[in-house]
Amino acid sequence: LEARWKLLRAMYFQGEFVLDDDDERLDLFSQGREIADTGRAQIEEHYGLTEDSLEMKPEEVAAAIGKDPLAAEIYFWSSTHWGLWGRYRGKIAAARQGVATKIRKFAEIVILLDDTIENGGGHRVLGRLHAEAPKIPLVTGWISRDRAISELRRALEIAPQDLLTNLFLAEALLEFRPQKKEEALETLRTIVNATPDPVWLVEDSKTIEDAEAVLASAGR
Numbered sequence: 001l002e003a004r005w006k007l008l009r010a011m012y013f014q015g016e017f018v019l020d021d022d023d024e025r026l027d028l029f030s031q032g033r034e035i036a037d038t039g040r041a042q043i044e045e046h047y048g049l050t051e052d053s054l055e056m057k058p059e060e061v062a063a064a065i066g067k068d069p070l071a072a073e074i075y076f077w078s079s080t081h082w083g084l085w086g087r088y089r090g091k092i093a094a095a096r097q098g099v100a101t102k103i104r105k106f107a108e109i110v111i112l113l114d115d116t117i118e119n120g121g122g123h124r125v126l127g128r129l130h131a132e133a134p135k136i137p138l139v140t141g142w143i144s145r146d147r148a149i150s151e152l153r154r155a156l157e158i159a160p161q162d163l164l165t166n167l168f169l170a171e172a173l174l175e176f177r178p179q180k181k182e183e184a185l186e187t188l189r190t191i192v193n194a195t196p197d198p199v200w201l202v203e204d205s206k207t208i209e210d211a212e213a214v215l216a217s218a219g220r
Contacts, residue, residue: 001070004039008032008077015084017202026088032081039074054105062112072113079106079125091134100133100140119162120155127151127165131172145176163191163207167214174218181218188215 015028043065044053053061065071083103086094094100103125110122118124130148133140152169159165166187173184191211196204 001039001042001074004035004042005070005073005077008036008039008074008081011035012077012080012084013202017206022088026085029081029085029088032077033085036074036078036081040078043068043071043074053109054102058105058108058112061109065113067114069114069117072110072117075106075109075113076118076121076125079103079110079122082106083125083129091132092136095134095136095140100129100143103129104142115154116158119159120157120165123151123155123158124162124165124168127155127172128168131168131175145172148172149177163194163204163211166191167207167211170211171214174214185215185218188218 011028011032015025015032019025019028040053043049047064049056049061049064079102082099086099086103089099107122107126107129110117111126115122127148127150130144130151133143135141135143149169149172152165152172155165156162156169170184170187170191173180173187177184188211191208192215194204194208196208
């Protein structure tokens with residue numbers, strides 16, 4: 001499982017920061033989904049789950065697994081690869097195929113197993129999902145823009161310096177809370193003026209570039 005989630009992390013980096021062709025990215029994240037699903041099946045077999053964990057309530061899955069950091073990572077990177085596959089496949093098409101529901105369940109399981117991993121990653125994924133997924137009656141009617149903001153704020157309580165979470169929150173505020181525009185702009189300015197963490201140099205540098213673009217379009 002450790003090798004599997006670290007492979008998924010490496011594939012995420014390849015897809016988001018190395019490849020520049022969306023078809024290649026779609027193919028890569030499709031492979032990532034398969035690797036993640038195999039890891040999830042390993043977890044289900046190891047803990048004696050008699051059914052697919054996605055068919056269970058997140059609380060039931062968490063109770064069966066306990067505080068297993070490897071399982072938490074597998075579910076986190078499952079949410080990431082399914083989410084990115086959905087982005088490059090097309091949000092509407094992905095939503096109609098149940099991708100948003102899968103991501104929600106993966107993230108909820110992560111939060112129950114360990115909500116601190118990947119800098120509050122479960123909360124960040126869930127917040128981004130509620131901010132980006134289309135709200136389609138009878139398909140994703142549960143999507144809540146309020147939940148988007150509350151989950152992103154919770155992630156920042158865990159890791160306040162995480163640049164990506166700050167960017168996601170700023171974007172959500174600009175889109176769904178116009179009365180919070182100044183907070184969003186100040187958050188963007190803070191990101192733009194930040195120094196990238198040497199450990200996450202590529203990721204942080206890209207987030208800073210994206211924040212600059214959002215800030216420019218928002219009128220600074």
